[in-house]
Amino acid sequence: MKQTTLGSAEGKWPDLATVNSWLLVLLAFSFMISIAVGNILLTLILLLWLWEGKFHEKFQQVKHNPFAWAAVAFVGLHFLGLLWTSDWEFAAFVLKKEFKFLMVPVLMTVLKREHIPYYLLGFLLSMSLLVGISYGIYLELIPPYAIFGLETVQDPTPFVGHIVYNPVLAFTLYMILYVVFLSGELSWKFKALGLVLFVMMGINMFLTQGRMGQVVFLVLLSLFVFQYYRGKVLKPALVALLLVVTIAPAAYLFSPVVKDRVNLAVHEVQNYQQAPNSSMGLRVIMLLNSFQLIEENPLLGVGTGDYRQEYARVNQENFPEATRGEVLAHPHNVYVQEMVQFGVLGLLVLGYLFYVMLCLYQRSTSPFRPVMLAFPVFYFVIFFSDGYIMDHYLTFLFLLLGSILYVDQARLRD
Template identity: 75%
Template structure:
């Protein structure tokens, strides 16, 4: 293997490809801490990618990559949806959010095989730091400084709210399990460190308020058990059932936060009409309103930008007291969101993206194959809970890990 430097072959100019790869490592470490830094780094990577040129070579590396094309099709759908959109201002907002998915083919050509470990370690280290800060605030060792962006000390999730923090933490925990138990090429000392981190970070999961993160953690834990006992069904099924039957009640009984959040969720579902602006109650109302919009526009939806205005019309007829839902940008369910915007066509495009990931997982024989299945499972579950496909942090996680996992033979070489 040739020695990698920051200099080009001519030895005069920096190797832009290598610089971009190191910027991607920096992005992996920082995107959970700052929206501004994450967006700036992604923009800088794009600028250097364009300045570098070599577009024929880059196209050759992605032209047979179905994951890259699935991301392109997803973005193109939002441009096509402008044909039956009337609210161009909100359409611009949506496009600004979803346009980032065009970075998938860009990042696939930025990735370098020799840096894969660095990308993942940078992301893991960022989560270790954030969890450490969370413990510090929870134990009152660290004041809840304004820079942490904490909405309330009772929910110590630095930089991001629990809606983002817990799902990302759940996938981080899965990655630790994968590294400790499913990788044979790691030394036992690193595996020991990984196991300790898993225990510490798992406890933190149930000290914060993110119900979806806790739920998807149990789903990923079940998936991991089946992957650990690969090729067997009965034993992992029984073990998964045992783990969940122990962990879920234990978390409920020992964690006041979990107990409160579960009780509140049940109460708000049962009383959504009396408390229409509650967290879960509003989700029920948004689902009912959105389903009515879908029934009226089943094939192509209302277009890229008309969700909010159509939702307001329906909501004022059905639940005029539920005023908070009228200022939100999505129905807190990605599947419903895509159907409202694009009808069955939108759902088909979304499912196609999942299909591509699962198909590439089945075709893979690489070391990341277990994660290639966990990744779509993770997003398939959390998409039921919120508009994560428009969220900065979950979008960047998708761009980073998705590009790594499904790059296939497109990885750059030194």
């Protein structure tokens, strides 16, 4: 009887690298559904990666990749910031959130070329499932079960809140447009299916409450128009403008959710002193308090872990009635957050991350080249509205898609 060995071409079991790649497919499908499952899968991937060994070979795959090193530098900055930190408890909380970015070079060496369609398909199927459940809840065909993280149908975004759901949905919509129009030849049946899916997801976007998701959707839609009419300026500018001035007012007029959320945002910003604990009022106050911290510590910031205690101090001086902000982990703006923690140095490191993505996009010949531009544009926009650099779901999306888009194609495992 012929002997079989682990990883042999004729063996019964796949090798560790293949198992790890399939775990990454499962992660792509599940990270939007469950924080626990996402963390477990990411841990398993890391453990199998360590067990597999071949570290010299893996290092060769990423040693010349600036995106991988930019992610490492971002995490390294948080360790450096411990030197001028006094609140070690909160510093540990921050490091736990940001440590995941070290998985970028790991995932780049886990990726298999032939599995890339499955990673993306897993993510698309996951979002399709969430949109289907969202419609079921909205139409009251499915009760808002506790398993979905909902108690009412007021904001039907299953498993995640609208702050996460709508931005991820916006990028999913862009990916569908990319696949249908920019990725190459598709049969008319697949194009029709993609367009139906785009319409269904697009309508769902404006049935839920995520304002930033709706904004970044319009930004990505405009970017897609310019990519579709590549090499032209006037025509895509007019088409993009027409789409924006059509979709935005239509959403405001015909979606009660959009109308109420826009009106509420304007009212809360105008009356932030009278309603300091409202959603937008608190954002204004957090920015004002954070600007004072930046002014006090412009070069190196307050350190990795001192945001919470320093924010409480200035908030007590300026807006003592705004009590919610003192318990939040960030000022709801990633750029301000990095400057509060690390001053100008933090903004430079974050800017370098965007810089390397744009450099890799400019010299890329990858079929994913349009997405390589949409990806940093997406994060650049949403970083203005929340602490997405510390968010489980947007971090996992960054790890997954960033690794796929900016991996060195010549060194990708087969």
